[in-house]
Amino acid sequence: MNRSLRRTFALALAGAATAMLAACGSGDAAGGSGDVLKVGTLTDAPPVVYLKDGRFTGFDNELLRAVADRQGIKLEFVGVEFSTLLSKVANNQVDIGSSQISATDKRRQTVDFTNGYEISYTSIVGKADTSISGIEGLAGKRVGVVQATVQDEYASGKIPGANVVRFPDYNSAFxxxxxxxxxxxxxxxxxxxKYIKNTLDFPQKVVVQRADRESPAAWAVRKGNGALRDKLNTGLVSVIEDGTYAKLHQQHLPGSPLDDSFKPKTAK
Structure with missing residues (x-):
């Protein structure tokens, strides 16, 4: 084999190896040894997800850390707006979406979800002296929501005549x-x-609250990434059974009831 042919053959092998590596890198992220998975989350939604002293924390993120630790998964958190979170998961810009995401049928068209890890409750909040007492009093009223949340869907579809005003984040709406x-x-x-307790100089009250049991909060993963979804589900079972879930729930969500489905079997 002459030098030119050897060089051509070597380049072909290098190209094939590069293609194989690229194919491996574009496959489903399962969080194997050495992998660092990117988590998209919010900065301003305490107590579930928020940024404090440079650390992304809150119930959802600390629970995810505990789950990942059980499964040997390394995580890197990045801040995003909720309205772009699911598209970033779907487009492989982040591996996991963590932001008290309600696993609705509509969203399942875009991403896959883990098993639910919390029963969410939607609330309508106004000033303490508001005369509004239910959704029937919201026709013609300015109703704030964070864009693309289930609260946005609820306001748009369940409150006739409401003037729905959309915001990119919770701080802007508040x-x-x-x-x-x-x-x-x-x-x-x-x-x-959290907002009510942290802004006592602006008295507020919950006018309406409803449980969203049909679409519990879950972590979002790219469609078809069953390996990662299964790892997170397995880790979630582990932290529920060893009591870690209950401890984190009490730490971050002391005012919310702990659903029986998230209690260790021995504690039910």
């Missing part, structure tokens, strides 16, 4: 409620409780 540009806002109950 600021408009506080300065009088909104009549109410609709948020998960845990988040509502």
């Amino acid at each position: 600021a408009q409620l506080r300065n009088g540009n909104l009549d109410v806002w609709i948020v998960p109950l845990d988040i509502a409780d």
